Amino acid sequence: QAQLVESGGGSVQAGGSLRLSCAASGRTFSSYAMGWFRQAPGQEREFVAQISWNGGTTYYADSVKGRFTISRDNAKNTVYLQMNSLKPEDTAVYYCAVDIGGGWGNEIMYDYWGQGTQVTASS
Numbered sequence: 053q054a055q056l057v058e059s060g061g062g063s064v065q066a067g068g069s070l071r072l073s074c075a076a077s078g079r080t081f082s083s084y085a086m087g088w089f090r091q092a093p094g095q096e097r098e099f100v101a102q103i104s105w106n107g108g109t110t111y112y113a114d115s116v117k118g119r120f121t122i123s124r125d126n127a128k129n130t131v132y133l134q135m136n137s138l139k140p141e142d143t144a145v146y147y148c149a150v151d152i153g154g155g156w157g158n159e160i161m162y163d164y165w166g167q168g169t170q171v172t173a174s175s
Contacts, residue, residue: 054078054164056148061169064138068173072133074148074166082126085151087162088133090144090171099157100146101133111156116142138173145170 060072074086085104091097101122102111110122121134131148145168155161 054081056150056164056166058146058148058166058169061146061171063172063174066138066140066173066175068138069134069136070138070171072135072146072148072169072171074131074133076129076164080126080129081150081164082129085154085156086122086124086131086148087151087155087157088122088131088146088148089159089162090142090146091168092141092144095144097147097159099159102151102156103131113157135171138171140173140175143172143174 055078056074056076058074083105087102088100089097090100099113103122103124107124119137124131147168148166149162150164152163153161
């Protein structure tokens with residue numbers, strides 16, 4: 053059964069960095085765009101970043117632009133999210149998902165959600 057597994061979360065001081073990974077198993081998603089979302093306590097899940105199937109196009113939420121970088125390694129069936137200059141407001145559970153319908157940030161067009169990984173940035 054196809055699934056995504058996120059890892060790399062943790063607790064850092066504000067200004068620190070983390071690198072999240074999203075590893076796919078059960079099937080390859082190399083022909084699909086992939087996205088990262090996050091959900092803070094008591095808030096709706098929100099879009100963070102997206103990468104096209106070949107890595108040639110990326111798209112970011114304004115709140116993370118210039119600080120986060122999404123990338124992928126199709127040979128490893130893995131997507132990454134490099135997060136620099138973390139702020140307390142970046143604290144959330146981070147999820148990756150497969151864009152099966154050309155969503156480009158529209159959550160309803162995604163499937164195969166991972167279980168999430170917790171990121172905490174403290175001041």
